[in-house]
Amino acid sequence: MAVQLCLFAPSMQICTDRSFPREIVLDVLQAKLERITGIPPSAQRLALYAFADIQDGQQTGDAAPVPFPLETPLSSAQDGMLLKILDSRGSAASLNDADVEKYTMSDEAYASRRDTVRAFKQAHHLGQFAPGVARPTVPDNIQVGARCIVSRGDASEDFARRGTIHFVGTTQFAPGAWVGIVYDEPVGKNDGSVQGTRYFDAAPKHGGFVRPALVTVGDFSPALAHEEI
Structure with missing residues (x-):
């Protein structure tokens, strides 16, 4: 059975939702996280939080990490939890581009282009566009005004x-x-x-x-x- 988590790697400025099997073992999980974050397993420091709240690229709230078994870290995880991946190599390992002028594109403009990774995945039904992949869902009773x-x-x-x-x-x-x-x-x-x-x-x-x-x-x-x- 899979669990949906919010992955947060602050040193790489990554925040994304991913699904993992609850029975996944630590070394397999770390290998998957390396492909997502670029942080090698030897430098990964993992922390699981019940309260997933990210604002302006920062984790908010004062909740303490949830203990997890070392061999199967996600065996007791629940949907919506936050898995924080810290890089023990320190700030030198992260990209320091604060002084670099950045080119930005609106999501609407990006979606209209056909030469992007997103367009390729859509055309070939890969990743989040693959058949059977769960899309973000919200219970029916969670409505504006409630x-x-x-x-x-x-x-x-x-x-x-x-x-x-x-x-x-x-x-x-x-x-x-x-x-x-x-x-x-x-x-x-x-x-x-x-x-x-x-x-x-x-x-x-x-x-x-x-x-x-x-x-x-x-x-x-x-x-x-x-x-x-």
Whole structure:
């Protein structure tokens, strides 16, 4: 049985959703991660997090890593978790191109071209376009306007954040499906915009984006400051 994870390699500026068999052994997993990130297995330092929240290319939140068995690291992983791949070689191994002027192209313009890797994969039904490959899905009850709680990876509602869903879909800052939340309290990371693109409106520190797996929809009353001790 496969598990869908968010891979995050900060040194290589990579954030992508990938699916792996739960029973995959460590050396096979590291070989696959090398092909995705370019980080050799000997330099990989892996950490698994229940709360996958990436904003502006940075991991947010203060959740601690989830322990995992060394031989089969994904045997207890759940869909939507974040697998962080650190490079023990340090900053010298990463690409330092901050001073290089970059050429950018909109996703719409890129999609219209026929000489790209994406076009080749589409034409030959490879990668994410292969038959049977799961596309990012969102449960039907996760809809704009619904009340919800957002889990931090703890089963207790006491450690969840309450809010209202204001966005459901894909974004420009990271692949896969995301849910945009306006929190009742200032526990978010933004105001509904990320990297200059606005997805919804929220007061400062009241907006945030999380994976659908962390969202529970229900008739949750607004969080009030006097409820806290």
